[in-house]
Amino acid sequence: MNALNDTFLKACRKEPVSHTPVWFMRQAGRYQKEYMAIKDKYSMIEICHHPELITQVTLLPIKQFNLDAAIVFSDILIPLGPMGIDFWYKGGVGPVINNPIRNKTDVEKLKPISASEHLHFTGKALQILKKELNVPCIGFAGAPFTLASYMIEGGASKSYIELKKMMYNHTEAWNKLLNFLAESMAEYLIFQAECGAAAVQIFDSWVGVLSEDDYLDYVHPHMLNMIKKIKAKSSVPIILFGTNTSHLLHHFKATGADVVGIDWKTNLANAWKGLNYEVAVQGNLDPTLLFADWKTIEKHASKLLKSVENKKGYIFNLGHGILPGTPTENVAKLADFVRTYPYV
């Protein structure tokens, strides 16, 4: 094994680096023919429960592209299974939950989980990956709000009516659910760090559907609790990411996260300035840009890199996950371009 390339970790800690580190959210997945070949034999849920398959899929993008970090292959919904949530992934639709949660009784029926007992396969994969990789491996979990959105709505949603009904009308049940998820996911992330994850990312993909006041009233205290719990037990950098969150980024910073993920609609340089450069940032090309011709991709990537020149604590990424159908040659070229961009 080669020496560890710790550029990504240095950027998380706002230390000087010799090139801009790059990785892509959802870097292992359906745009890769090697992934599709594995998917022909195993379902998404089967892959996520077998350490050897998790390892194999996690390594696919690392072998194919020049990246500065891996992300352990799983899904944010996997920990919901042992809690008693019955779900599956419907092709072309996404997650479908067969027994959504709608009231206090449903919340009280959720089973407590222990990561080492119920999610040992992710831990085992992280242990193997630590030996195989010469880049850090990122562990991850869903944030309480985003997990609750699937549990309550029963799948993806546009207006989050059921979720907001519970939040506004049954606030006690809502807080009980978010507290349960915050504590369980904190424990899961600590477990991943103990097994070899060098950093952890919390995905709060859909929290941007809340107003700033509602975020502060109904979600922020749970994020503070979750991140405090992780920090008490582990020193790995914590990345917090969501989409449509430009109105929430200063609160993301206030959670104590080390790195704030910026979605693709937000101007990253302005957002970072707004955070007084006090945290590292990660992002944020539009994932759809990867379907454009290389000249256009290069123009946008250069503009983004130029906008953060001379600043410590920047990690190049997309502003949301790689989409199915993305041309792999563009992913390869973009990673190479970022890593060789003249660093001043």
Ligand code: CP3
């Ligand atoms: O980044 C990586 O390479 C690790 C893998 C990863 C997956 N899901 C695999 C996956 C990660 C980090 C996630 C996180 C996740 N899952 C999020 C947060 C990130 C984001 O994109 O906002 C969310 C909201 C989910 C929930 C989820 N799981 C959705 C909405 C879907 C369906 C949409 C889709 O992309 O298919 C999934 C299924 C899923 N998770 C797939 C993969 C590779 C597709 C399943 C398949 O291959 O059949």
